Amino acid sequence: MNNIVWLSEHDPPDAFPPAENALHEPDGLLAAGGDLKPARLLAAYRRGIFPWYSRGQPILWWSPDPRTVLFPQQMKVSRSLAKRARNSGFETRFDTDFMGVMRACGDRALRPEGTWITREMCAAYAELHRLGYAHSVETWLNGELVGGLYGVRLGKVFFGESMFSRVSDASKFALKSLCEHLIEQQVAIIDCQMATPHLLSLGACLIPRSEFLHLLQQHIDGSL
Secondary structure (H helix, E strand, O other), X not given: OOOOEEEOOOOOOOOXXXXXXXXXXXXXXXXXXXXXXXXXXXXXXXXXXXXXXXXXXXXXXXXXXXXXXXXXXXXXXXXXXXXXHHHOOOEEEEOOOHHHHHHHHOOOXXXXXXXXXXXXXXXXXXXXXXXXXXXXXXXXXOOEEEEEEEEEEEOOEEEEEEEEEOOXXXXXXXXXXXXXHHHHOOOOEEEEEOOOHHHHHOOOEEEOHHHHHXXXXXXXXXXX
């Protein structure tokens, strides 16, 4: 940690070092400290930086290279998912239970390996949701929330944060619904942050951080 920048709560919200300064290991660690107030979170996203830390750690800020992204038109919808979407009874809702989605994403019963979605993170993103920046995509079945995802939208970029499923394919259905919605809204890119086999199987790909930052410059300004 001696090679990263330490932020104070009193530093200006945009007092991040350039994302290009992030360490290659582990996973693009850039800075620590600061706070999770809306101004700092939004300043971070605009610079290709996001918070990710565990309970008991300081706030850690990251900008991986390469970056994992999903272009909405390139989501891979398998035949089984398409069939499930038609016949499952799944219903998509947007922003009707944001906190329910966040709590489920951090549910230790669904994530036995542990979670980074602390009470502080929940409170911070709930405030972003109240301000109109953070959004949830929800999969409902028979009146029950069974899957979903949440993230932050700035201009024509959606920054995905986390997803969950309580029944098979519920999170995939939420992502499919999000992609369809974002295509209608002419949103260019979904930031998936770091690669997982699950995301790559759905059409996500790795691009250099420099290319990702260029895409942000092109698409991040504009209406919510």
